[in-house]
Amino acid sequence: MLKVRMKLKEKKITIPVPYPILNLLLRVITSKKITRFVNKAIENDGKKFTIPQIDKKDVKPLLKALIEYRGLTLVETKLKDGTEVTVKL
Template sequence: MKVIIDAEKKRFTIPLPFFLLHIAGWIICRKWFWKWLNKKSKNITFPTPMLDKQTIQPLLSSLKEYKGITLVDIKDKDGNGVIVRL
């Protein structure tokens, strides 16, 4: 996955390997993460989602099949923009 940011005559490309997405999926499935997040944010309480690794794993694995698809392509009047591509 790539995140491309165009901002004021500069272009940043941030590659996100799939193993980082798998690690992020593992983290958001943990209850301690949501407890920690609720403790850090004083004004907002986030409900613990009913996610488990068996739900997230096939979803992240199927993303590899759609490599090259543009998920987000946003540009404003100034020419700044963000592109998220698998």
């Protein structure tokens, strides 16, 4: 399970993201329709940047690797105003 923890000045927020939901989100993001929609939105702004199509076959090994490395800290940031964000597997 992916865990996102945010510590603000007065609040602490923890957002758990189970792997099946993460898998579903990655399938939606890698779909051809979403990629076309995002590229059309970028073209409307007049920019020349395009997002390449990502195959679902390439994402599956990534998810399997995430499951193997439980407890690993991916991101840990602290800002000057006291805000902290931590993303752990």
